[in-house]
Amino acid sequence: DTAVSQTPKYLVTQMGNDKSIKCEQNLGHDTMYWYKQDSKKFLKIMFSYNNKELIINETVPNRFSPKSPDKAHLNLHINSLELGDSAVYFCASSHRQSFHNEQFFGPGTRLTVL
Amino acid sequence: TQLLEQSPQFLSIQEGENLTVYCNSSSVFSSLQWYRQEPGEGPVLLVTVVTGGEVKKLKRLTFQFGDARKDSSLHITAAQPGDTGLYLCAGGSDIIFGKGTRLHILP
Numbered sequence: 001d002t003a004v005s006q007t008p009k010y011l012v013t014q015m016g017n018d019k020s021i022k023c024e025q026n027l028g029h030d031t032m033y034w035y036k037q038d039s040k041k042f043l044k045i046m047f048s049y050n051n052k053e054l055i056i057n058e059t060v061p062n063r064f065s066p067k068s069p070d071k072a073h074l075n076l077h078i079n080s081l082e083l084g085d086s087a088v089y090f091c092a093s094s095h096r097q098s099f100h101n102e103q104f105f106g107p108g109t110r111l112t113v114l
Numbered sequence: 115t116q117l118l119e120q121s122p123q124f125l126s127i128q129e130g131e132n133l134t135v136y137c138n139s140s141s142v143f144s145s146l147q148w149y150r151q152e153p154g155e156g157p158v159l160l161v162t163v164v165t166g167g168e169v170k171k172l173k174r175l176t177f178q179f180g181d182a183r184k185d186s187s188l189h190i191t192a193a194q195p196g197d198t199g200l201y202l203c204a205g206g207s208d209i210i211f212g213k214g215t216r217l218h219i220l221p
Binding site: 033043044104106 | 144145147149151154155156157158159162164200202204207208209210211213214216
């Protein structure tokens, strides 16, 4: 019954590797997001995406790319991982028709780059 | 660029006390949301405030949106250990979050 789910919960990997985090939502929402939360708990949006439009936060390195196989899934691919990529990554979804962009978050993926 | 400043950053109080945390900006927002995040979990939406001056209550939590829609406050009455968490305000079409208030209620 989980509304927004992410896998894996924890990801430990070496610098330079390529990794993916998966996200699925069963809320019927049409917009999905990826956020990065740093060690100081600052939550920053990386991408927002619906089936027509990808909006990228200009500060996100192009090593990060979202891939959406369908409306219920938005995966995050990260190439050439760096130490500074260590953080908790949250997937979220909302209904685009909701004027207020209320977000429903997944449980997060804690990425540690060694 | 819209920014949301939250204060205080940290707050630790005894069970049963009252508290208020703040979310301020120099920009006008069409709405603001409040979320609570517990350790190891994602933020959970508590409320959305839309109209200037609006007050919304959620049990012991009272949320207010400033008349000019540039600020909001969250007041908790008779805090409980279960209120412990990171409280985040958010808003804007670019979906910006404040840095949060980390609240700890001591039993």
